[in-house]
Amino acid sequence: MIEAFARERAARHDPPDGLVARIMDDARRLQRSPAPVEPLWRQILRALGGWPAAAGLAATAGIGLWIGVEVPAAMLEAGDNQIVLIESDLGSFDHLLLDG
Amino acid sequence: MSQSQNDPATDAALLRAYAKGDARAAQSLAEAFTPLVYAHACRMLNDRAEAEDIAQEAMLRLWRAASGWDANGAATIRTWLYRVTANLCIDRLRKARPSEMPPDFDVADPAAGPEQRLQERTRRSALQAALMRLPERQRQAVVLRHIDGLGNSEIARIMDIGPRAVESLTARGKRSLSKLLSVHHSELGYEDETQRD
CATH class of the missing domain: 1.10.10.10 (Winged helix-like DNA-binding domain superfamily/Winged helix DNA-binding domain)
Incomplete structure (x- = not known):
């Protein structure tokens, strides 16, 4: 077996004429074709860490907005917090919750 | 069998250079790895024409993988090409009956x-x-x-x-x-x- 393997190892399987040239044609063709431009929304999504991170961020933002617009009564009455009313044009945002 | 004379880091650097537009880097890689891929496909398939197709396809996949090569972890180009070539050969063998030894x-x-x-x-x-x-x-x-x-x-x-x-x-x-x-x-x-x- 050793001799048979050695003989096969020593044998040359030279690529046929033109194969490297065709491979280089492929290489140049792929270099010429411009890489697809990633849309802005996808770039932002990737920067945020992908879909799971973006979904978490959206949920948090939604809850924050809801709390800002419709302050839950329980939050207003919680603990020793002190409610200070500030006059503004922002309606519900007049409620400022301060640690007491 | 012909093998790449470069060390794996040099091969990877050449592939990165190709991804950035250096066609000469691709030429070096093609000359280094085409004999390896072609010979391996010849031995797996016992068919030169099929081996030629497989070698071209394996190298095409290397060019496509160039821009994201660093995401391949620790794989060297040689190891990666052997794997791709072997998988392509096995796919080909499963689709077609193995041919007899060509007379040439x-x-x-x-x-x-x-x-x-x-x-x-x-x-x-x-x-x-x-x-x-x-x-x-x-x-x-x-x-x-x-x-x-x-x-x-x-x-x-x-x-x-x-x-x-x-x-x-x-x-x-x-x-x-x-x-x-x-x-x-x-x-x-x-x-x-x-x-x-």
Whole structure:
């Protein structure tokens, strides 16, 4: 077996004429074709860490907005917090919750 | 067998250079790796025309992988190409019946005399025919270990199995080859070499 393997190892399987040239044609063709431009929304999504991170961020933002617009009564009455009313044009945002 | 003369880091640097637009880097890689890929496909398929297609496809996949190469972890280009080539060959073998040895599959030393050439051709044809009778994974392991001369750890990475599984495959493949060749060893001009190892 050793001799048979050695003989096969020593044998040359030279690529046929033109194969490297065709491979280089492929290489140049792929270099010429411009890489697809990633849309802005996808770039932002990737920067945020992908879909799971973006979904978490959206949920948090939604809850924050809801709390800002419709302050839950329980939050207003919680603990020793002190409610200070500030006059503004922002309606519900007049409620400022301060640690007491 | 022809192999890349560069170290893996240089090969990876060339691939990165290609991804940035350097066509000369691609030329270096094509010249280094095409012989390796083509020879491996020849041995796996026993068909030069098919091997040519496989080599072109494997290298095409390398060019496509160039821009994201660093995401491939620790894989060297050589290991990666062996894996892609072997997978393409196995796909091809499963789709089509293996062809017979083409009559032009003579790569014997042209400087040898006619009798020597005939004997060498016959011996190599017998080995190739015996290889083609092995199960695909055994053939792949035997070719990588005993003909391409790779170490077990690299073969394990190429075949995505453990080193012990590589040892088992190569040992079983070699035993089967010995049996297959021993039937013809006297007519092939072997004495007891198939029994020796």
